Each structure stands twice: as C-alpha cells, then as structure tokens.
Amino acid sequence: MELFNHLMLGFSVALQPENIMFALIGAFLGTLIGSLPGLGPANGIAILIPLAFSLNLGADAALILLTSVYAGCMYGGRISSILLNIPGDEPAMMTCLDGYPMAKQGKAADALAISAVASFVGSFLAVIGLVLLAPLLAKFALRFGPAEYFALFILAFATLGGITGKNPMKTVFATCIGLIFSTIGIDMTTGIERFTFSNMHLYEGIDFIVIIVGLFAVSEMFIFLESHAGEGRPMIKVEKITLRAMDIVRILPTTVRGSVLGFIAGVLPGAGASLGSFISYTLEKKVIGSKGTFGEGDMRGVAAPESGNNAASSGALVPMLTLGVPGSGTTAVLLAMLISLNITPGPLMFQQHADVVWGVIAALFIGNVMLLIMNIPLIGVFVKILSIPPKYLMPIVTLIAVVGIYSITNSTLDLYMMIGFGVLGYIFRKIEIPLVPIVLGTLLGPTMEVNLRNAMNLSAGDTSILWASPIAVSIWAFAIIGLLTPVLIGPFLRKRMKKAAQNVA
DSSP: OHHHHHHHHHHHHHTSHHHHHHHHHHHHHHHHHHHSTTTHHHHHHHHHHHHHHHTTOOHHHHHHHHHHHHHHHHHHHHHHHHHHSOOSSGGGGGGHHHHHHHHHTTOHHHHHHHHHHHHHHHHHHHHHHHHHHHHHHHHHHTTOOHHHHHHHHHHHHHTTTOTTOSOHHHHHHHHHHHHHHHTOEEOTTTOOEESOTTOGGGTTOOOHHHHHIIIIIIHHHHHHHHHOOSSOOOOOOOOOOOOOHHHHHHHHHHHHHHHHHHHHHHHSTTTHHHHHHHHHHHHHHHHHGGGOOTTTTOTHHHHHHHHHHHHHHHHTHHHHHHHSOOSSHHHHHHHHHHHHTTOOOSTTHHHHTHHHHHHHHHHHHHHHHHHHHHHTTTHHHHHHHHTSOHHHHHHHHHHHHHHHHHHHHOOHHHHHHHHHHHHHHHHHHHTTOOSHHHHHHHHHHHHHHHHHHHHHHHTTTOGGGGGOSHHHHHHHHHHHHHHHHHHHTHHHHHHHHHHHHHHHO
C-alpha cells in the first residue's frame, strides 16, 4: 500500500502539464541525439544541463527532462546502427550485427519497429524493477555511517573501469585527477584555500557543469569533426513496416530475457548498458542455437541487445538514487545535476525529496509510452536529420552548450575553462583515458573527504573504523573484486566484444 501511495505521488507530479511537455521534449531530443553517431546519452545530457539551468527549471522538471533525454538516447542509438551500420553509441554496437543485415534485405522498417518494441519492453520492465528494488535498498542504506559511506565511495571508484574497461590503471589515474579537481576551493572544515592561486573565482571550486560540458560536449565536437567531417552518408531506404502480430509474439521471450539480464547489469556499478547489450545478445544466441540465423538478419538478434541496453540504462538509476553511486557514465552526469540542485542522492532522498524521486520514476513510465508512440511514425524525420552533414550540425550543438554555460554563470572565465576542459577531454580520449572517472572523482571527492574526516573523528584517529563493521567489510570486499575483475576476466570479455565489433565492420 505504501508503494502504491508513492507511485500516486509520483504520477501527480509527472502528469502536471509542464512536466508532460518536458518529458515529450526530452524524449524527442534524446532520440535525435542518440541517432547521431558518437554523441550518446552522456554527451546529450551534458549539452542540455546548461539549458535546464538557464530556464530556471525546478528539480522535478529538470530531472524529468534529462531522464527523458536519457531514455530517448537509448532508443535513438539503434537508428544509425540499423541504417548505417554505425553504432550511435557503444551499447548499440550489438544491434548492428543483425539490424544492418535486416536493412540490406529490405526490412529496415521492420528492424526499427522491432528495436522500438524491444526498447519499450526493456525500459518498462526495468522501471518496474526500479520501483520494487530502490525503496528496499534505500532502507538498507539508512544503516550506513561515515565509514560505510567512505567504503561505498571506494567501491564506486573501484568499479569505474567496469568489466569491459580497457585499462584499469588509466581509470585509477583519471579518478585521481578528478579527486584533485574536487579539492580546489576553500576547505569547509579549516577555511584554508586549496589550489586557488589567489583567484577569488576558484574559492567555491570549479562548477560541475563547466567540467561536464567541457569534457563531454566540447571534446565530442573535436572528435566528431575529426572523424566524421564528410558531407553526410548514403543510407538504406526505409520501406513500409511488414511485421505481423506473430512476429511480435515471437520476440517477446527474447525481449523478457534480455530485459532481466540488462537490468541486473545496470544495477551493478560500473557494468552499464554495454555489458547489458552484450550478455543479452550472447545468451540469446546460445538459447536459440542452430534454430536461429544470428548475424544474418535474425529479428531476435535485434530484440535481445535493444531490450538489454534499455533495461540497463534504467537499472543504472537504482544505485544512483539510493546510494549516490552512479551505475553508468550517464548517471554520473545526472548525479552532477542533482548535486547542483542541492539534492544529495542517497537513502534520505526518498524521505526528503520523495516528490522528486517518485515524480522521475513515474515520468519514466510515461516517457517510455511516449517514445514507443513517437518512434515508429516519426522514424522518417530522424532519418532525414541523420543525413545532415556534421559540419552544419555540430556547431549548433556547441553553440547550445556555450550559451547555456554563459547564461548560468555570466562569466567569461567559465567559458575559457570549459574550452580548456574540452581540450583536456580531447587529449584524454585520444590516449584512451576515460572521462567519467574524472567527473565522478570531482563529484564524490568532497563528500568522500567529509565522511573520512567524520569517521576519523568518531574513532579518535583509529583507521580500523573504516573496516570495523560487517557492512563496511562487505563493501571493501566488493570493491576489491570490482578492481580485480577487469584485470582477471576483462581481457576475455574485451576480446569477445572486439570480435563482435569486427563483425559489425
């Protein structure tokens, strides 16, 4: 009954006319951004965060807008995968394996429709899982003290590389850089300046939004122009949909299996949608066996990864909302948005900001229905936009980011810093140093430092308090496993995913 009351509160927030409008706008923009190769949800949200602030949106409206963008990006990533054989983002890579062959067989519209249905089922089931699991995890997290929270932050950093991480040492290096950025400003405990170089503008630290937009949006412009500077690409023509009701029934078991696996992958910090997509496709190929035509245009080969990556994207919201630990790179960007709104994600968020949390969850239900209704009839619009040359499109994207940052801070120094972080992000991406750990280190560093200090004060400086409780010991154990997993089994999984990428090419 309590859960029902929470959902009713959420729908009372999500069904307000302005929030429905923001959900619709976010779903449309997300699908558009996701369809553009290389942008992806993290970059899309980073670009639109300044816009949300410049419009002075409340916490519920801003989060509904951005989570709708998130969901839309996961839908939109399939469009270029199926029509161009170019994944919109990494999780959409597996969709190319059967989506593009279907398109070459004249079934592009069918492949797009299947992916839309599978995305809807995956996201919808995952949001149900979010409703059931998040409150339980939040209640459990109320037992956490400073030592347990410090261990939890270590777990977040340890799992950043994820099972598919390329180089754990580069992840650790990027995390350290983020932690260094987090120390810039006035120490709130001692009042001492740290790394401000007597610049009053830095006394409050570096704005999260400047870092995120620079590292993601500006660096993406450099990367995109460097690698996709052509005049657009010829793509397969989209004919009429010829799917029958029996075809939808046929893919439902595949979709449900992919949704469950994807949700589990999303809940695990550091795993994310890429792993959800990969294991959903791999398992389905094993289940179907010789009865399938995977790699040759099997519709189940489209449904499995699409349900998996969309379920994982919603599953990644569970640790972010309940523990303040992002389950993916995109939720790390959403975490920055929450902190900027003076909302601290974690177990108390379900008590102190229940309207915001349940409003966002209710909006995810509504947004997924919108996306299903929108994606099939408007596919021709997204296809035409996808053919726009990048040299026209990317300057518009960059202009939105620049205007948004300036409208928030009214500081030219922040614009220079944004460009500086963009150059830094470009360099790091060229040498394959991940950007998400930098953002997460900057975000979680101050809170991590406060919890460490509180734990040391409680124990009079005895460091054993950090692993004194069973909960802390369990978290430390998971952190060690998360740190060692990429080293021990990561190469095997990367080899399998690389092989899949070669099949895409």
